[in-house]
Amino acid sequence: MRAVGGEQEPAAxxxxxxxxxxxxxxxxxYLQLESATTRLxxxxxxxxxxxxxxxxxxxxxxxxxxxxxxYDEEALTGILRVHSRGLVKLWSSLxxxxxxxxxxxxxxxxxxxxxxxxxxxxxxxL
Amino acid sequence: xxxxxxxxxxxxxxxxxxxxxxxxxRLSQQVQQHHxxxxxxxxxxxxxxxxxxxxxxLRSFSSSYLLRKLPxxxxxxxxxLQDAVYQxxxxxxxxxxxxxxxxxVALLPSGxxxxxxxxxxxxxxxxxxKPSRFNQRANSRYVVTVNLTxxxxxxxxxxxxxxxxxxxxxxxxxxDFLLSHHPGGGEALKAxxxxxxxxxxxxxxxxxxxxxxxxxxxxxxxxxxxDPHSFLEWLGAVEAEVSCDNESTSFLSTLVxxxxxxxxxxxxxxxxxxxxxxxxxxxxxxxxxxCWDGRGxxxxxxxxxxxxxDSPVSWGSREHGFLKGGENFYSLLLCSDHSYWLCMGTGAxxxxxx
Numbered sequence: 295m296r297a298v299g300g301e302q303e304p305a306a307x308x309x310x311x312x313x314x315x316x317x318x319x320x321x322x323x324y325l326q327l328e329s330a331t332t333r334l335x336x337x338x339x340x341x342x343x344x345x346x347x348x349x350x351x352x353x354x355x356x357x358x359x360x361x362x363x364x365y366d367e368e369a370l371t372g373i374l375r376v377h378s379r380g381l382v383k384l385w386s387s388l389x390x391x392x393x394x395x396x397x398x399x400x401x402x403x404x405x406x407x408x409x410x411x412x413x414x415x416x417x418x419x420l
Numbered sequence: 421x422x423x424x425x426x427x428x429x430x431x432x433x434x435x436x437x438x439x440x441x442x443x444x445x446r447l448s449q450q451v452q453q454h455h456x457x458x459x460x461x462x463x464x465x466x467x468x469x470x471x472x473x474x475x476x477x478l479r480s481f482s483s484s485y486l487l488r489k490l491p492x493x494x495x496x497x498x499x500x501l502q503d504a505v506y507q508x509x510x511x512x513x514x515x516x517x518x519x520x521x522x523x524x525v526a527l528l529p530s531g532x533x534x535x536x537x538x539x540x541x542x543x544x545x546x547x548x549x550k551p552s553r554f555n556q557r558a559n560s561r562y563v564v565t566v567n568l569t570x571x572x573x574x575x576x577x578x579x580x581x582x583x584x585x586x587x588x589x590x591x592x593x594x595x596d597f598l599l600s601h602h603p604g605g606g607e608a609l610k611a612x613x614x615x616x617x618x619x620x621x622x623x624x625x626x627x628x629x630x631x632x633x634x635x636x637x638x639x640x641x642x643x644x645x646x647d648p649h650s651f652l653e654w655l656g657a658v659e660a661e662v663s664c665d666n667e668s669t670s671f672l673s674t675l676v677x678x679x680x681x682x683x684x685x686x687x688x689x690x691x692x693x694x695x696x697x698x699x700x701x702x703x704x705x706x707x708x709x710x711c712w713d714g715r716g717x718x719x720x721x722x723x724x725x726x727x728x729x730d731s732p733v734s735w736g737s738r739e740h741g742f743l744k745g746g747e748n749f750y751s752l753l754l755c756s757d758h759s760y761w762l763c764m765g766t767g768a769x770x771x772x773x774x
């Protein structure tokens with residue numbers, strides 16, 4: 295739908311509808327560890343997730359590309375980005391990941407969205 | 421089956437590109453229909469502090485009131501109906517109840533009362549509703565919508581009595597409830613507040629100065645140069661304070677700002693949170709527009725408004741659910757020549773934005 299611009303109508307009106315077009319999904323995760331003193335740096339956290347992928351899906355799984363967009367070492371929370379078609383694989387391997395260096399651990403998925411914007415606020419925390 | 425593993429739940433992004441001066445511009449209605457907002461964030465480029473009128477608009481969002489353990493039949497109280505519901509617009513939303521497991525309630529400015537109930541509560545309530553659009557197979561959730569301004573819902577009427585008895589004696593629902601009124605404020609809610617434990621919630625305002633911010637360019641009327649999802653990802657990165665300063669070969673993150681890009685020496689981000697009324701959001705947009713009028717400078721601003729994930733409605737009275745994230749938000753990129761780009765996003769359990 296496009297209206298021809300004139301003096302009264304300085305611009306066109308155009309609507310685009312994108313269904314399931316988000317290339318990525320984003321996850322806000324929290325790593326729960328048995329010991330309160332254990333700390334991981336960003337690289338170690340990413341390696342831990344890669345190891346989870348490889349133990350569940352093998353070599354192919356370990357090659358699943360994902361990004362650690364942000365990581366708070368103190369709070370052990372981070373934001374992950376993954377291609378939408380890889381979401382289920384990443385999420386399931388996070389769920390099944392149970393130990394870090396012989397210490398019990400669990401990933402809590404706090405928020406998931408096809409929009410990174412949705413992760414900048416959570417009405418459940420208000 | 422590996423095919424199934426690659427599927428994700430539905431999401432929808434609707435983008436309008438137009439101008440505030442266009443006769444088909446529906447921005448005002450679109451903003452007004454998004455009733456329950458919990459966060460508004462404004463990004464102003466090349467700006468160290470907001471111009472005073474804009475700053476005032478950001479700091480004058482209406483307060484809301486949190487009532488503890490409000491029995492829902494109180495929403496049918498004749499004084500409350502007369503002082504709040506029949507006069508102006510009332511906004512009410514159950515607080516910290518989750519739409520995927522609890523009872524959620526919303527009172528809309530139109531006078532509609534929406535109850536999202538599980539099957540058990542619905543059957544005990546004894547008021548006609550509809551199965552939720554989003555779990556029809558299980559039929560485990562029902563939505564009851566009544567309009568309190570209808571003649572049948574006038575105090576003493578049949579519909580009124582039925583709902584009142586249901587809420588008072590059959591299910592005795594009570595919930596923490598956030599309430600706000602436009603334009604009456606707390607005064608219009610006085611009768612109800614006097615009987616329950618309540619606290620005033622003033623919207624929280626926080627601002628942050630961002631420096632050396634990579635930004636897709638140009639952000640002008642033909643805008644933006646990148647596709648909507650890339651633009652929103654960039655805006656999301658700014659909002660969540662995620663760095664775009666990566667290489668495509670980086671180990672941790674390969675997120676980069678879309679090309680072509682420029683670097684903003686500084687930008688101001690102001691965020692307001694609380695139960696935020698659409699009237700206040702639209703006033704902010706008008707103020708932005710006024711700030712640019714008379715000044716020839718080409719500029720833009722990005723405004724993102726996030727809806728409550730657990731509201732039983734998103735836009736208008738469209739049913740809303742949670743599934744994985746409950747997202748319902750819109751981002752408005754507004755340019756100084758009055759052209760704009762509005763992107764409305766929803767997750768799986770939502771109707772199409774207006």
